[in-house]
Amino acid sequence: MSQLVFIAFQDNDNARYLVEAIQEDNPEAEVQHQPAMIRIQAEKRLVINRETMEEKLGRDWDVQEMLIDVISIGGNVDEDDDHFILQWN
Amino acid sequence: MSVNAISEYKAEPKDRVENFHGMQLLYIYWPHHLMFCSPFAVMVAPDMTFGDFLEQVLKPAVASHPDSARADFLKAEWKLNDEPFTPDVSATMKDSGIDHKSMLTVTTPGLDGISGSGS
Amino acid sequence: MAVKNKKLNLKDKYQYLTRDMAWEPTYQKKKDIFPDEDFEGIKITDWSQWEDPFRLTMDAYWKYQAEKEKKLYAIFDAFAQNNGHQNISDARYVNALKLFLTGVSPLEYAAFQGYARVGRQFSGAGARVACQMQAIDELRHSQTQQHAMSHYNKHFNGLHDASHMHDRVWFLSVPKSFFDDARSAGPFEFLTAISFSFEYVLTNLLFVPFMSGAAYNGDMATVTFGFSAQSDEARHMTLGLEVIKFILEQHEDNVPIVQRWIDKWFWRGFRLLSLVGMMMDYMLPNKVMSWAEAWEVYYEQNGGALFKDLERYGIRPPKYQDVANDAKNHVSHQAWSTFYQYSQATNFHTWMPEEDEMKWLSEKYPETFDKYYRDRFEHWDKEQKAGRRFYNNTLPQLCQVCQIPTIFTEKDDPSMLSHRQIQHEGERYHFCSDGCCDIFKNEPEKYIQAWLPVHQIYQGNCEGADVETVVSKYYHIKLGEDNLEYLGSPDHQRWLEIKGLKPRASKPGSEQDAA
Numbered sequence A: 001m002s003q004l005v006f007i008a009f010q011d012n013d014n015a016r017y018l019v020e021a022i023q024e025d026n027p028e029a030e031v032q033h034q035p036a037m038i039r040i041q042a043e044k045r046l047v048i049n050r051e052t053m054e055e056k057l058g059r060d061w062d063v064q065e066m067l068i069d070v071i072s073i074g075g076n077v078d079e080d081d082d083h084f085i086l087q088w089n
Numbered sequence B: 001m002s003v004n005a006i007s008e009y010k011a012e013p014k015d016r017v018e019n020f021h022g023m024q025l026l027y028i029y030w031p032h033h034l035m036f037c038s039p040f041a042v043m044v045a046p047d048m049t050f051g052d053f054l055e056q057v058l059k060p061a062v063a064s065h066p067d068s069a070r071a072d073f074l075k076a077e078w079k080l081n082d083e084p085f086t087p088d089v090s091a092t093m094k095d096s097g098i099d100h101k102s103m104l105t106v107t108t109p110g111l112d113g114i115s116g117s118g119s
Numbered sequence C: 001m002a003v004k005n006k007k008l009n010l011k012d013k014y015q016y017l018t019r020d021m022a023w024e025p026t027y028q029k030k031k032d033i034f035p036d037e038d039f040e041g042i043k044i045t046d047w048s049q050w051e052d053p054f055r056l057t058m059d060a061y062w063k064y065q066a067e068k069e070k071k072l073y074a075i076f077d078a079f080a081q082n083n084g085h086q087n088i089s090d091a092r093y094v095n096a097l098k099l100f101l102t103g104v105s106p107l108e109y110a111a112f113q114g115y116a117r118v119g120r121q122f123s124g125a126g127a128r129v130a131c132q133m134q135a136i137d138e139l140r141h142s143q144t145q146q147h148a149m150s151h152y153n154k155h156f157n158g159l160h161d162a163s164h165m166h167d168r169v170w171f172l173s174v175p176k177s178f179f180d181d182a183r184s185a186g187p188f189e190f191l192t193a194i195s196f197s198f199e200y201v202l203t204n205l206l207f208v209p210f211m212s213g214a215a216y217n218g219d220m221a222t223v224t225f226g227f228s229a230q231s232d233e234a235r236h237m238t239l240g241l242e243v244i245k246f247i248l249e250q251h252e253d254n255v256p257i258v259q260r261w262i263d264k265w266f267w268r269g270f271r272l273l274s275l276v277g278m279m280m281d282y283m284l285p286n287k288v289m290s291w292a293e294a295w296e297v298y299y300e301q302n303g304g305a306l307f308k309d310l311e312r313y314g315i316r317p318p319k320y321q322d323v324a325n326d327a328k329n330h331v332s333h334q335a336w337s338t339f340y341q342y343s344q345a346t347n348f349h350t351w352m353p354e355e356d357e358m359k360w361l362s363e364k365y366p367e368t369f370d371k372y373y374r375d376r377f378e379h380w381d382k383e384q385k386a387g388r389r390f391y392n393n394t395l396p397q398l399c400q401v402c403q404i405p406t407i408f409t410e411k412d413d414p415s416m417l418s419h420r421q422i423q424h425e426g427e428r429y430h431f432c433s434d435g436c437c438d439i440f441k442n443e444p445e446k447y448i449q450a451w452l453p454v455h456q457i458y459q460g461n462c463e464g465a466d467v468e469t470v471v472s473k474y475y476h477i478k479l480g481e482d483n484l485e486y487l488g489s490p491d492h493q494r495w496l497e498i499k500g501l502k503p504r505a506s507k508p509g510s511e512q513d514a515a
């Protein structure tokens, strides 16, 4: 059985950068556009890297900023200053 | 099992027959007529006869169903609390063994709801 | 010379907050300070193993929450200033909001109280901090939801007395008793019930489809409060999962206790969500996805991945999961049938689906809709058009545990109700299912005291013996305004006026009476 992790964001300006960064760092992830929200799922693991986000935004970015736009998640969370990881073991 | 609690846990049933002012609760289920979403809950007097119950309680409750005009409830198959039951129109609820919070199930063979859909 | 402060990293900051600001008591016994930590039988050997993956500190918490609020209230203002209620898809949609405001928003408040209480019970500082933040979040949810809906209250009926109704109205005893059951349990069961079973496993099914539905139906105020609340939910869900893993890792004796709680709270949550199912399939004029589809994605798929992950602790998927999975094709139709026939006692309107909606239902539910429900609905539609709108004038039997009328059918025979009955200490008790019956058998003392609305009316405790008096006096539902059929209701008339259509009592779309 496949074991998907997922994250959903509000479909707003911030989220577009998050989605770009996620796609770059997780090329196998599937992005689903739904009314007012964007849902991204991947097999077992999904990562958001601070570095990639800062590149996309052209400014400093705190990993915890994503808390403003996230709607829901599925998977175990591992967060530190440089990344946010969702995974099933 | 029982409740795990920080002190002794005692509780009284909220729906004892004494709380119904001389009346008792009765549920009636008419299978294959799910237009009525669940069994009915009614209050009856323990000394009401089964015949009066049929005329004054059951028939008005199901009157809006297209099958109701053709339903012969006396010739139907009855169960009381899942056990076979033979209605006696002159017996009272009490004498019929219908106690507080009992459920009657009445099946009318040949009547299977709106267009036979079980509704 | 001042030494420049090195910026603390996330882990250090969190460490300072949860460890170094807590202390070991010296002149009081720990047991006296946290007296309720062990009566449930849960064994905690080492609280320092507690991990909060978000590592949110208070300063960051206030900063991000303030930002969320600013964004949210800017949209509320814009929505009100632009008369946003005029741009929704159809006024039938507002009935979903009435259900939400009376059924869900008071639960947010109950959650606030629940977390404020259990946050006091844990001797581990990490758990206390997480519960404290969540308590504040839940209070915020309750408030922002009421603010968002206050705009609708100016223009539509049924939204005027939500908290009063929550405590009294028959179907609202379903969500109310759900939360009361959780709040009257011990602190670990509360977290398993609400943080894990409800927030982690099932809350996506409440908020995500509801908010997508709001977006699809032009209700930006609701989308925004919903998503703003959900942004806290990611943190709540993570707490739910961490709590379960923490308890299971602490001691093997905890496993069977947690398993029983998961079984119980999955089933209770699943029953509660019947209300959301009917909202999605019947109350949204523009439909996003069917209830069955939502269940497949958010329970079967996501829940499946979760329980696979928990296997290594000896946890299996919830008991009766198979019954719930099968019921995804039935519950929304069964719930809508119920509310349709008892609409004389609801604070919202009901109606029969229009032709294109019936077609949609047949497509989304190919195995069940035409076979079990279409004839019923077509019959009701005919009756309504002939001036005999169907109402069930006899009160329903209620399940002793979930308090929903016993409307659900057998998994292997959808033509029969899955009614169960047992006797306990000389009293008879009735249930909607094996799931609810099992919950009763585990803790009968808790459920024999259930305040069942139908029985309370019959006992004479609801200010009247007939439905009209109970509804108007005890429930505060305005007869003929808030309740009954949608077509021809004051809400319907008002909507036609807003849209510049002539008020008429028949279905919009039947053009005969348009001049």
Ligand SMILES: [Fe+2]
Binding pocket: C108, C111, C137, C138, C141, C229
């Ligand atoms: Fe909440």
Ligand SMILES: [Fe+2]
Binding pocket: C138, C199, C232, C233, C236
């Ligand atoms: Fe929450």
Ligand SMILES: [Zn+2]
Binding pocket: C271, C399, C400, C401, C402, C403, C404, C431, C432, C433, C436
């Ligand atoms: Zn139940």
